[in-house]
Amino acid sequence: MIETLGKISYLDCLRTPFESEHYMEISAKYDCTVYPHNPICHGYTDAKFFGQTGTTDYLQVKFWSMCKGKTFQTEQEKSKLFCCDRLMNSLINFTYETGRREVFMKHDGELYADPLQRQVLYTWADPHENKAAMYTSELAERITGLKIVNKTMGPLLRISGYAPGGYRAHHHDTMHNLHVATFMFYFSEVDKGGETPFINSGVNVVPRKGSAVFWYNLFTDGITDQSTFHGGCPVIMGEKWASIRWIMYDWQDQLQCDLKPETRFEILVNGKSKYK
Ligand SMILES: O=C(O)CCC(=O)C(=O)O
Numbered sequence: 642m643i644e645t646l647g648k649i650s651y652l653d654c655l656r657t658p659f660e661s662e663h664y665m666e667i668s669a670k671y672d673c674t675v676y677p678h679n680p681i682c683h684g685y686t687d688a689k690f691f692g693q694t695g696t697t698d699y700l701q702v703k704f705w706s707m708c709k710g711k712t713f714q715t716e717q718e719k720s721k722l723f724c725c726d727r728l729m730n731s732l733i734n735f736t737y738e739t740g741r742r743e744v745f746m747k748h749d750g751e752l753y754a755d756p757l758q759r760q761v762l763y764t765w766a767d768p769h770e771n772k773a774a775m776y777t778s779e780l781a782e783r784i785t786g787l788k789i790v791n792k793t794m795g796p797l798l799r800i801s802g803y804a805p806g807g808y809r810a811h812h813h814d815t816m817h818n819l820h821v822a823t824f825m826f827y828f829s830e831v832d833k834g835g836e837t838p839f840i841n842s843g844v845n846v847v848p849r850k851g852s853a854v855f856w857y858n859l860f861t862d863g864i865t866d867q868s869t870f871h872g873g874c875p876v877i878m879g880e881k882w883a884s885i886r887w888i889m890y891d892w893q894d895q896l897q898c899d900l901k902p903e904t905r906f907e908i909l910v911n912g913k914s915k916y917k
């Protein structure tokens with residue numbers, strides 16, 4: 642079943658905007674073994690080269706090639722993905738009880754229903770009403786050193802469950818520069834598919850139950866870090882569950898901002914700086 646679905650043919654099942662011959666033609670054009678000097682083969686420099694919107698072909702090809710299993714990371718880079726904590730079954734159950742289908746996506750300024758993105762069940766959990774959501778937020782706060790738990794308003798935690806076929810098209814999480822960082826917990830393993838590809842940096846995060854991925858969406862001068870452009874690959878077999886904790890810029894009081902272009906915020910390890 643997997644074999645017959647595998648590689649390029651599963652693009653057809655997913656009814657992407659690509660005809661498969663067209664896809665093969667452009668994916669050959671960007672094949673790094675044939676054209677090693679193509680900017681697409683150089684990880685982060687891609688972002689500078691193509692900018693936020695890039696060419697549609699480039700972004701589509703890289704998104705789908707990463708979802709097909711193409712890897713741009715070294716073994717060492719892959720081993721650095723850190724694991725954080727255990728699964729919260731209660732948040733999954735909460736999503737079953739309160740979740741809704743994701744219905745719309747935006748394309749060229751128009752909203753339209755994408756049948757596959759509808760295979761995502763999602764909900765919002767208020768940490769002030771839901772202990773598991775509070776625990777998840779506190780954990781993320783301790784690990785990242787950022788301010789996440791807000792006393793006065795409900796900083797809602799998003800939880801998503803993906804059925805086979807369900808995916809999330811590539812996007813930035815910045816939300817008009819409000820979301821300085823993102824902390825995503827995986828609540829399940831996925832039998833096949835469901836990775837989180839960072840298209841410009843070539844990092845493809847494989848969901849593991851109890852692990853998390855964290856990144857800053859913005860540089861210290863408030864400009865979007867293009868290397869964080871990401872999506873969620875289609876689940877092929879199994880289910881994918883994750884919580885997504887967007888971290889508001891406004892809530893931070895200790896972040897060092899400056900006007901130097903493209904300076905990254907330091908990623909703390911367990912809330913601690915490696916410089917101090
Ligand atoms: O499901 C994923 O892997 C990514 C989800 C995501 O990026 C989002 O919901 O903003």
Ligand SMILES: [Fe+2]
Pocket residue numbers: 812813814871
């Ligand atoms: Fe996202």
